[in-house]
Amino acid sequence: MNIGIVGCGNIIAQYVATLPALDALRLVAVADLDLDRAEAVAAGLPGVRALSVPELMDDAEVDLVLNLTIPAAHAQVALAAIAAGKHVYGEKPLAATTAEGGEVLAAAAAAGVMVGSAPDTVLGTGTQTARRAIDDGLIGRPISATATMVCPGHERWHPNPDFYYVPGGGPLLDMGPYYVSALVTLLGPVASVIGAASHTRTERTIGTGPRAGENIPVSTDTHVTGVLIHESGALSTLVMSFDAVATQSANIEVHGETGSLIVPDPNHFDGDVLLRQLGGPAWEVLPVSGGYVDSGRGFGVQDLALTEPGQEPRAGGKLAFHALEIMESVLQSAHTGQAVAITSTCERPAAVPLTQPAVVAH
Missing domain, CATH: 3.40.50.720 (NAD(P)-binding Rossmann-like Domain)
Structure with a gap:
């Protein structure tokens, strides 16, 4: 292609x-x-x-x-x-x-x-190994998940960060797709959401590049919290912030009746998946068991190119639309103070078997 x-x-x-x-x-x-x-x-x-x-x-x-x-x-x-x-x-x-x-x-x-x-990071070995652990029953019936992204804002490193601080940007629309897509991949589609949001500053100062020192306006929420109620009954708690400094929370944790998982950063393709089972003495690193090995941005395009006609790519439009509606609805809930039902759904994307893709230099 x-x-x-x-x-x-x-x-x-x-x-x-x-x-x-x-x-x-x-x-x-x-x-x-x-x-x-x-x-x-x-x-x-x-x-x-x-x-x-x-x-x-x-x-x-x-x-x-x-x-x-x-x-x-x-x-x-x-x-x-x-x-x-x-x-x-x-x-x-x-x-x-x-x-x-x-x-x-x-x-x-x-x-x-x-x-x-995008994101096609969910096709890498990090999220897919966690997906395999859930599908294999290593944590029992999933009950809940947490997803946390905290940073002080992209204007500190991006030379033209304006689009991060207007509607369509912010921490939820910018970073949320990684986390929401991973949560849907792990736990399935979402039925409704509850949200709350705020922003602490009306302008930001560019920290690098030829525009360093220039102030830009902020017209979107920069700290967002949401609860996602999955169709399965599992509950995911989402925290996305461009206002706070740092966190020691795991990027994603998934909790089941008989075990808990720590899932690596969904903004990356790989990373260790940790499992702690009920009665187990400690967290253990799971062997890599799924996903495209040594992948990077663009593997989702290859996955689409290899998708049979009439089938939905794993990093497909239906998943992206469902994630977009979830995020938009969290913000709607934050502004109205009411829970919002999600009208779209999608198939939980097919798991990626552990795959070392064939490569060729063009």
Whole structure:
């Protein structure tokens, strides 16, 4: 499958480091609103052309558009790609709102093309080994989970952090997709949510790059807490913050009737999974038992390319839409003070067997 990337910002470096090693994919073109930036990326990638965005959409060689634009542009770019008859895989979230996300899925269904979305970290050995432990009954019936992400804000390291502090950004829409997608992968879809949220500052100061010292406005919640009630009856507690300093809490813990799991950071593909069973003397590190080994950003695109027609990719649009509705509903609940029912659902994505992908350098 030939890939064309739209958006040549910071995240592209992680994708172009991985894509050349994946045997089902070939990167053929890159585009950006700033053509100079696209040309700078293409210059370091033999055989890859720098195009304008309309040129890439019209290019017959491109089978799939990898959408690495800012969240506010995700739906617009995805819809343009779908209108051109191309598959789409986008950075998270699927769209800035569920209304836009629904438009993307409806257009893709009508056009007969596939939609995938980050995060594909859930396909790595960390989350998938935990998934295998749950499926094998090592913790008994799952009861609850906690998911915690605490940091003082991305403006400390990102040279252009504006989009993190407007609707469609914030800790929940930016980092939440990793955690919510992992929770759905581990415990299944969510039926309803309860939320609370706040923000401590009305502006942030950029800490690095040519704009260092510049203040930017904050117009979205920067500390969010939610309770997710899964269809299975399990309860997940979510804490996402750009306001606090640090935490010693595990990124994700899953508790069952006969055991508990510590799941590694869902922003990474690997990491140790720890198990403590009822009556056991200590935590033990589980052997790696599932997921793509040595994976990185882009493995979700390969998984989509290998998906049979008519089937849903593991990092697919339906999971991304469900995660987006969960997050949007947590914020809605926070603002109304009422629980919100989730209207969408999705199949719990198929587990990834322990897989060392075939690789080839293009």
